[in-house]
Amino acid sequence: MVVPMKSDFEAQLRAVSLRVTRPRLAVLSALRDHPHVDTDAVLSLVRADHPTVSHQAVYDVLRALTDTGLVRRIQPAGATARYELRVRDNHHHAVCRTCGAIADVDCADGLAPCLTASDDHGFVIDEAEVVYWGTCPECVTHSSEGS
Amino acid sequence: MVVPMKSDFEAQLRAVSLRVTRPRLAVLSALRDHPHVDTDAVLSLVRADHPTVSHQAVYDVLRALTDTGLVRRIQPAGATARYELRVRDNHHHAVCRTCGAIADVDCADGLAPCLTASDDHGFVIDEAEVVYWGTCPECVTHSSEGS
DNA sequence: GCACGAAACTTGAACGATTCCAGAAAGGGG
DNA sequence: CCCCTTTCTGGAATCGTTCAAGTTTCGTGC
Incomplete structure (x- = not known):
């Protein structure tokens, strides 16, 4: 399996000088298991494990991850933004x-x-x-x- | 000049069985003169000639024109929709x-x-x-x- | 040229995705 | 272990777009 594990995500975050937080790891895991999901779906997936995560945190995390290149944003015309792990x-x-x-x-x-x-x-x-x-x-x- | 004139727009509209209305001609003219503008800019341009046109009309017109292929919608990620005359x-x-x-x-x-x-x-x-x-x-x- | 039905427009409110804000919490270097 | 900064929480605000009800206008047929 080439699927990144939790520890890999940690390393990836540190590599781009982002703090390792639960929401961030949860978002990365969610994207690993479900490519091409939208923000709302990410939020649901994250809350399955961490019910207290706010929607704002997911927006912040997705922005931080896309800005640093760990995650890729896909936004087809007329649809809401979707995300996938950057490859x-x-x-x-x-x-x-x-x-x-x-x-x-x-x-x-x-x-x-x-x-x-x-x-x-x-x-x-x-x-x-x-x-x-x-x-x-x-x-x-x-x-x-x-x- | 290969620039379409008012009468051409009229013919184009009829060709796709759309009624010829002032807002539609105004939108087409605006797009001819200003490619790649967003809805708001179209509205401003249209209102320069026809101050009473509602924003809803512009949305309707742009939808009708894109649906029939007279106009092309461009929607880069994270930006508002823009339009250009279909070529x-x-x-x-x-x-x-x-x-x-x-x-x-x-x-x-x-x-x-x-x-x-x-x-x-x-x-x-x-x-x-x-x-x-x-x-x-x-x-x-x-x-x-x-x- | 006039009336009629359908399509299009006006006005105004609703909506969903995203962002802004202030304060609380938590990561991690020293 | 402490402190500072980044990040997160909760809630309100914003933006572009769409929905809905009622009125006007187009364009066909008489």
Whole structure:
């Protein structure tokens, strides 16, 4: 298993000079077990173990973790923010227009596709984010059943 | 000039069976003159000519126009929704992390880059949206000045 | 040119996600 | 073990967006 354990999270936090706190460890654990969850789901998951954690703490923690790069924020248009543990390979996401489900998608062109814009207008680009919009297998099935 | 005129907007609206109303023409004009504006800016622009237009009307119009494909909604993570007149070439956007400025970027690979995910997990993908995150020329200048 | 039904607009309130604030608690270097 | 700073708690405020009721306007058919 390559799944990070509690102690790993502790090391990761210290590595970016963040204090090791219960809420933070709980959030990291929640994200390890449930990728692509939104803030509310994180809160529920965290409270399963630590009922006293405030929603504000979860917002603070998620912000601190995204700012330091431990966690990646995904925010498809029109949906609430979702989070996943940051992994080095820059993979992208397929988002279902119907139910909002998110799946990981590896880069088509090996690494960092389209990272170099043809004409960048002087922008200094550090990341290319790709969202594949479509319909997930389940919703495809359901909609075809209905026809 | 290839800029659409009022009469063109009228034809476009009729083409998608939408009624031709003053608010709709005003919104289209505003977007023609100011690409990448948010709802609030659209409202201001529209009210310059038609002071009585309600904010709700602008939301309705923008929704109707995006639903019918006349207008494209852009919603970078953490920012409010922005809109631009839909153009056929599927171009993408460079977004400044500092000031939120948006610039059009043509596809690096000719058309529709990365539209085919390597493993789509059964998703039926109809669009690949690419956001280039970085720093715009102005913010680059300002930050280097400060150092 | 006029009336009628449906679509669109106005006004105003409600809503959900996120942020701000002040005070209490807890991490961790000395 | 203490103190200072960071973090957390609780609650209110904010922002963008949407919902709802009633009125106006578009555009088709007479």
